[in-house]
Amino acid sequence: MNNFQKRTAIRIASVSFFLACLASPIAWYVARENAEQSIVSLGIEESGRMLHRYDAVALDGPDAATKANDAAHTISGGMFDIVEIYGPQGNKLAGASTPDGKAIESRLPHHGRPNYTEAFYLGSKLANGVWALRVFVPLRDSATDLTRPITGYFEGVRVMPQWQQSQIFSSAWTAALMVGLAALLCGAVLYPVVVHLSNDNEKKAREVLDSHISMMEALGRAIAKRDSDTGAHNYRVAWIAANVAEQMGIQGAEMQALIAGSFLHDVGKIGIPDAILLKPGKLDDAEMAVMRTHVDQGKGIVTGMGWLDGANAVVASHHEKWNGQGYPEQLQGEAIPLSARIFAVADVFDALCSKRPYKEPLSFEATMTILEKDTGSHFDPAVMAVFKPMARSIYDRLAHSDESQTRALLEERVRQHFEYGV
Structure with a gap:
């Protein structure tokens, strides 16, 4: 189980x-309420039959009290332990109670004359675990037509027996x-579905990433070949820059942009004529002006290319200097993107340490002397402070690495920071 699956x-x-x-x-609450409602509905239905049997629905005649009293005593002891029947003006006509009803009657909340138009019930939890259901029903001469006038009121209390409570x-x-x-079962069923979809998505993302990296490498190799290099320089500077950036706490999209920009920093040299790009001697001022256009050309190539768009900062600013005397914008200090400041150290370090057709490599000591001399003018002092303690190990690691070994080093960083192959 990988980290994603664990998460x-x-x-x-x-x-x-x-x-x-x-x-x-x-x-739990809904089930209990439904159970209460079922008991209440059954009680209302049963009491309704008794009331109609004793003609105790129309309670405005001279014998209303007698009818109500007969109905109340018959109903009590069945579904209800306390029964009270009221006339249409809310005057009490009859009441009856079982022994259980009499035991709790004094503990029930009292109310004034009934004056409600719809049936309802209340549950009351009394002392000693006694559970009482109180039912309030307005009486009409029609059980279905609620527009008919109210002819009386029925109120009943059921003391729930222990077996029914249980x-x-x-x-x-x-x-x-x-x-x-x-x-919980839904979660258990969803997990393999989500993992399967994630694995499928990860596979497709890996394929897309592979194509992006292949495109990046192809562009980098094309420039390296035109610039009389083996292509290892791009792998080395991207790897060095990533190592420095890790020590500075850079991660996520910012790290991805740094790696891509470092690898493609000279992509604009595609547009430089061979006569200038491959000239063995020193370039004159006019030729140098043309050579410097590779920055803007590279910026134009990577800008708007989706995944490579993040490389813009390094490609556009890798020749800027800390003191503002670089090109093409003469940016100064922290106005230069941090990724470009990191890359500038990695680029010059590798250029000095590497063999080129026009020069032999410098020793580690000579290289560091030049970098330290240019700290504060060419290089950001903060970046150099991070780079210096790790420079020797970087030098030793790359000194005897060929292009394939250097490529493997960079691929390790790509897997780590692009979540590739996870």
Whole structure:
């Protein structure tokens, strides 16, 4: 299991656990409410039959109290332990209670004259684990036409027996556990799907990255060949710059741009005529002016090329100097992009240490003497402060490395910073 798969597993497990913790209490609450609602509905239906049986729905006649009293005593002891029946003006006509109802009646909240138009219920948790359901029903001479006038009120209290409480809570816990388990199972099912899609996406991303790197290498080699080099210079300077940047805490897109820009720093030399690019002697002022146009030409090549667009900073500014006497913009100090300042050290270090058709390589000591002399004029002192302690190990690592070995070194950095092959 690679890092991505571990992160994915942790995130999916966390989300699944969170959903389970969130959904389970909701499921428990909904299941309990539904159970209560079922009991209340059954009670209302049963009491409705009794009220109609005793003609205790229309409660405005002279015998309303008698009818209400007969109905109340019949209904109490069935679904309800306390029954109260009121007239249309809210006056109490009858009441009846079972022993269980009488035991809790004084602990129930009292209310004034009933004056409601729709049926509802309230659950009350009393002392000693007593659970009471209170039902409030306006009476009409039609059970379906709610526009009919109210002819009375029925109120009932059911003291939930222990067996029924246990049954309700057991059903609610079962629903909560099922919902929680479903959330966890969904996470378990999603994980292999996400990993499969990620692997497929990673494969495609790797193919795209391979093509990008191949394009970058092809451009770099084409310039190196035109400039009488083997191409190893591009690998070396990109590797050196990446090492320095790592020590400076650079990562992510900024590091990727530095590597690409270092490798393609001289891409603009494609547009320089061979007579100038390959001239064995010193260039005159006019020829030097043409040679310096390779910076703007390189900038034009990489700008707008999507993945290579980040190389712009190094390509456009790799000949700028810390003191502002470079070209083409004469940028000074921190106005020069940091990636270009890092590359400038790597580029000059490698150029001095390497053999070229027109020169022999300098020793490490001679190279460092030149770099230290130009620190503060050509090179950023902060970059040089990071580079100096690691310069010797870089020199020793590259001294006897051919192009294929140097390429392997850079590929290692590419895999690390482009998440290639992870």
